[in-house]
Structures are given as C-alpha cells and as structure tokens.
Amino acid sequence: GAVVSQHPSRVICKSGTSVKIECRSLDFQATTMFWYRQFPKQSLMLMATSNEGSKATYEQGVEKDKFLINHASLTLSTLTVASAHPEDSSFYICSARAEPGTSGGFSSYNEQFFGPGTRLTVL
Amino acid sequence: QKEVEQNSGPLSVPEGAIASLNCTYSDRGSQSFFWYRQYSGKSPELIMFIYSNGDKEDGRFTAQLNKASQYVSLLIRDSQPSDSATYLCAVNMFETSGSARQLTFGSGTQLTVLP
Numbered sequence: 001g002a003v004v005s006q007h008p009s010r011v012i013c014k015s016g017t018s019v020k021i022e023c024r025s026l027d028f029q030a031t032t033m034f035w036y037r038q039f040p041k042q043s044l045m046l047m048a049t050s051n052e053g054s055k056a057t058y059e060q061g062v063e064k065d066k067f068l069i070n071h072a073s074l075t076l077s078t079l080t081v082a083s084a085h086p087e088d089s090s091f092y093i094c095s096a097r098a099e100p101g102t103s104g105g106f107s108s109y110n111e112q113f114f115g116p117g118t119r120l121t122v123l
Numbered sequence: 124q125k126e127v128e129q130n131s132g133p134l135s136v137p138e139g140a141i142a143s144l145n146c147t148y149s150d151r152g153s154q155s156f157f158w159y160r161q162y163s164g165k166s167p168e169l170i171m172f173i174y175s176n177g178d179k180e181d182g183r184f185t186a187q188l189n190k191a192s193q194y195v196s197l198l199i200r201d202s203q204p205s206d207s208a209t210y211l212c213a214v215n216m217f218e219t220s221g222s223a224r225q226l227t228f229g230s231g232t233q234l235t236v237l238p
Binding site: 113 | 157165167225228229
C-alpha cells in the first residue's frame with residue numbers, strides 16, 4: 001500500500017512553456033497532498049498544501065499565479081508551472097497523506113508518502 | 124529559526140558499524156516523528172515513524188525519541204554500503220482541531236557507508 005505516482009518523471013521544455021505535473025495516490029484516498037521543490041544538494045522546500053475540493057495554501061514566497069495547484073479528487077492533484085523559465089528548473093516532488101480511518105486504517109499518524117518526483121529542465 | 128535541526132554531515136561509517144543520526148526540534152507540542160531516506164536523484168522514502176518516548180525497532184533500524192529533550196535519533200545497525208543516502212528527519216504537530224499540520228523537515232544528514 002501507500003503508493004503515490006507522479007507523471008511525467010522528466011520534462012525538458014523551452015522557456016515560456018507551461019508544464020503540468022500529475023500526482024496520484026494509487027491505493028488510498030489522499031485528503032491532503034503536498035508539493036515540494038528540491039534544488040541540487042538542498043533540502044526539500046514545501047511549496048504548497050492542497051486539500052481536496054478547496055484552494056491550495058501556498059508557502060511564503062511561492063507565487064500562486066505561477067504554480068497552479070488543483071486537487072480535484074481524493075486521488076489526484078496537479079501542479080502547473082505557468083510560463084516556465086530556466087530558474088524553475090528543479091526536482092518537483094509531491095506527497096500524499098491520508099486522514100486516519102479514511103483508507104482502511106492504513107495511516108495512523110499522518111505520515112506522508114512521496115511520489116517518485118518530476119525533474120523539470122527549462123531551456 | 125529552524126524548527127528541525129540535523130547535522131548535515133557527511134557522516135562516514137565503515138561497513139558493519141552502527142550509524143547514529145540525530146535530530147532536534149523546537150516545537151514542544153510535536154507529536155509524531157518520521158525518518159525518511161533519500162537516495163541521490165530520488166524522492167524520499169519513509170523508513171520509520173515514532174510517537175512515544177523510548178525506542179522503536181524495525182529490522183536494522185531503531186528510532187529513539189526523547190520528548191523532554193526534544194530529540195529523535197535513528198540508529199542503523201550493521202550498516203551496508205546500500206544505506207548510503209541522505210536521511211531526513213520530519214516532525215508533525217496536530218492542530219487543536221485534531222487535524223495534522225504538514226511535516227517540517229530537517230535539512231538531512233548525508234551518510235556514507237564505506238565498504
């Protein structure tokens with residue numbers, strides 16, 4: 001259990017292109033999903049928290065108009081990088097969390113399970 | 124002020140030795156604690172979580188929690204070269220409403236196990 005998928009795994013695009021990344025929880029319902037960014041040799045940086053059916057909560061310094069998050073269902077959240085530029089090149093990782101009792105007793109202490117990540121390179 | 128502190132390392136241990144990774148946190152209300160392993164170029168993978176004072180063992184891994192001192196540690200026995208990775212400590216605190224906040228991650232400790 002606790003499988004989270006991300007698609008695509010790697011994107012190379014030209015500057016100005018919008019890029020959409022999908023995050024799916026495959027075997028549990030994720031009431032909350034998180035989007036992180038990680039630059040080389042640096043720690044995870046939380047970008048935003050998304051709850052199913054409501055607007056995402058962005059961390060300070062993260063532009064909500066540039067990083068558009070949609071959490072339309074209990075198993076899918078999407079991050080769209082609008083008009084990507086080379087400085088947006090990074091490793092984008094989503095994670096999913098199930099509230100206790102919502103996935104067959106699977107998650108008791110709100111641990112987060114990470115997707116495999118999407119490596120974005122903007123030329 | 125950083126909420127979760129880890130020694131960035133690198134920490135090097137010989138194969139077969141015990142690797143000890145430490146983490147301190149500032150929020151005394153924190154209630155659950157997680158250790159993740161991250162290989163270079165990969166996303167984090169959950170190793171263990173702990174929520175009660177004391178030790179919790181899972182195979183070669185032991186998590187130790189001391190809430191009074193606000194530290195949590197991870198011991199890896201019989202370290203293998205395949206254990207070489209960055210280990211992330213993460214802390215979670217519940218809101219008064221009962222819903223959990225997001226995890227706060229430390230910056231990670233890079234472990235190298237020398238063959």
